[in-house]
Amino acid sequence: NAGVTQTPKFRVLKTGQSMTLLCAQDMNHEYMYWYRQDPGMGLRLIHYSVGEGTTAKGEVPDGYNVSRLKKQNFLLGLESAAPSQTSVYFCASTGGLADFTDTQYFGPGTRLTVL
């Protein structure tokens, strides 16, 4: 039981390049989330999904796209990276209110630098 895994762990991009961050969970959770963490700002929600094939915008969605084609995977895409997207990205999952505890489980993070 690996929990929530993220790929890659580190990445350096040049402005304008694109990339995809992969999140995978093996807990059969319905809900998945992408957050970014910046110094002094705390964690902020980018996009989320409440089930396979669904996605929705969070607090800071601009410049990002997501897809949830399989229940266990949640992909975060940057089409044209900007220095303002330099951050640590965390994926999380939960069973939601159907899961009595509703605890969110986090991945180890992806540290992205955009030059």
Next chain:
Amino acid sequence: KQEVTQIPAALSVPEGENLVLNCSFTDSAIYNLQWFRQDPGKGLTSLLLIQSSQREQTSGRLNASLDKSSGRSTLYIAASQPGDSATYLCAVSGTASKLTFGTGTRLQVTL
């Protein structure tokens, strides 16, 4: 818009002390409140979750309380140890279990 504030931003205590971390939120319409621990360069680990109908939760040396009507929660750590040094994050859950986080309290426990 929900806003979560954590006080203090940083705290340094000698080993063995009992300590309290504070969290406040502006909108009392929450499903639950969660406390997380984050070690440097690592992900978040859930410590305690308090449902909106509950007043407190305990796990080992940790006790978290919730006063939903006043928008406050406290995390009490008894007999602190150097291994407790980390950043502690408070988050409240809204619709679709989305979390709104505070900016954290960075705790250092010294020998």
